[in-house]
Amino acid sequence: EPAAATPTGEQAAPEAGLRLRKLSELSAMPQDLRRAVLRLWSSVSRDKPLLIAVDDVHRIDSQSAAVLAELLDRSMRGRVFVLLSMDPSDPSATAAALTRRSELQPLEALTREQTRSLLESLFGDVPNLDMLTRELHELARGNPGQTIDLAQQLVDRGLVRYEAGR
Numbered sequence: 001e002p003a004a005a006t007p008t009g010e011q012a013a014p015e016a017g018l019r020l021r022k023l024s025e026l027s028a029m030p031q032d033l034r035r036a037v038l039r040l041w042s043s044v045s046r047d048k049p050l051l052i053a054v055d056d057v058h059r060i061d062s063q064s065a066a067v068l069a070e071l072l073d074r075s076m077r078g079r080v081f082v083l084l085s086m087d088p089s090d091p092s093a094t095a096a097a098l099t100r101r102s103e104l105q106p107l108e109a110l111t112r113e114q115t116r117s118l119l120e121s122l123f124g125d126v127p128n129l130d131m132l133t134r135e136l137h138e139l140a141r142g143n144p145g146q147t148i149d150l151a152q153q154l155v156d157r158g159l160v161r162y163e164a165g166r
Helices: 023-027 030-047 062-075 093-099 112-123 129-140 144-156
Strands: 011-013 018-020 050-054 080-084
Touching: 030 050, 030 062, 030 080, 050 062, 062 080, 062 093, 112 129, 112 144, 129 144
Parallel strands: 050 080
Antiparallel strands: 011 018
């Protein structure tokens, strides 16, 4: 039986007496939202392993970090795997709290050929790709995030453009 709307606009599941809150209500109640997210991830991971990847975790806000910290604590016992990437030269207290709960694996810099493959995945096999690879690889020193950021800057400034889907 579908959930029925209550006079206040809330959704109620009559058979279980459940009340589903509006997202705006949850965002005003960070603890409730945190518990809801953790329950969702736990439920999903019962049937299949779940991988949660967070890029640039050093930029994360404290409430999201609290959810991830609890998830990391729980993942030791479950089928939830968390992959975090961060810039070690931009440490934050929040990222430090998360990395204390993690196994750290430094990433090697991309080789020039790997940088070319990354740029080819963005632009296709286009003329001047080798020159672009050489320049961006040198500037970014093999850092994939910086390579992508530099490529985006070139597009934003109109120095590189997409043409016919490329």
